[in-house]
Amino acid sequence: MLLRCGAALLAASMLAVGAAQAQPLPDDFIYLRDLDPSIRHDIRYAGANNFVGRRLAGYDANECIVKRAVGLALVKVQRELAAQNVSLKMLDCYRPARASRDMVAWAQDGNETPAQRRYNPGFSKSELFRLGYIAENSGHSTGAAVDLTLVDLRAPKGPPFDPTRAYADCTAPEAQRAPEDSVDMGTSYDCSDARAYTAAKSISPAQRRWRRILLGAMTRHGFVNFSKEWWHFSLPGIPRVAYDFPIRRRPQ
Structure with missing residues (x-):
């Protein structure tokens, strides 16, 4: 009897966890994969390959969540780029407010490793907040802002990120920087x-061309x-209302 009760309690607990993970997103938010699964995802703050x-x-989870209007507009951008054998790759989308607070606390903790310094080679991380690179209130938390890049679908896949390797800083030639497969x-x-x-202006013509392609498609x-x-x-x-629900794996 005790075994049966324990099994029943475990099953109920697992169902409750599953139900919590499958809860619908609030206020017209949507998983971008539900609109266009061809758009690539590399949500950098869901792992260790970030500043x-x-x-x-x-x-x-490695999921891009946005307001529906944002997602529909991204689908249009993706369709335009597909004709050039290019895809969007999402780097950040909706950001829980707690993540912005986490960034601020990190910037002010007084510690800085060489790996972290790769992202701000010209000054200390404690300056990031003062200079406006980190904000307590981010537009990402409204679901209206996205960070993204482009992938050339004709190019071979790049090497994986190695957290133990001492990569050059973020302004170095591409072969020396941490790989981004884009x-x-x-x-x-x-x-x-x-x-x-x-x-x-201090970048190559080819690099400027890629920026123009991204900028042009997005602004159009x-x-x-x-x-x-x-x-x-x-x-x-998009209304300037910040949210703080966690980013969980998209229900299958």
Whole structure:
């Protein structure tokens, strides 16, 4: 009898966990994969390949969650790029507010490893908040902002990220930087440097061409770029309400 009761309790517990994970997203949020599974995902804060060097609070899955209007606009961008054998790759989408607080706490903890310094080679991480690279209130938490890059579908797959390797900083030549398995935009994602400004002149013609392709496709479908980050775009008209629900695996 005790075994049967224990088994029943375990089954009920597993069902409760499954139900919690499968809860619908709030207020017109949607998993981007549900709209277009061809758009690639590399949600960097869900792993260790980012400027913090670990998973951020609230990032429990490699999933892009956005407001529906944002997702529909991204689908249009993807369709336009497909004709050029190019795909979008999502690097960050909706960001739980707790993750922004995690970033701020990290920037102020007084510790900085060489791996973390790769992303801000010109100054200390404690300056990131003052200089506006990190904010307590992020537009990502509204579901209106995305970070993304491009993948050349004709190119061979790049090497995997090795967390034990001492890569060069985010402004170094592509072969020396941490691999991102995407086109060479002139800097790594999340690079806090003037070379990461969308219109930077200190990059090669080929790198500028890729930036123009991304910028052109995104702006044609309503997105606005943040001029200091070639990867960051937002869609106007989304209410400025921040959310803090965790990013969980998309229900199958």
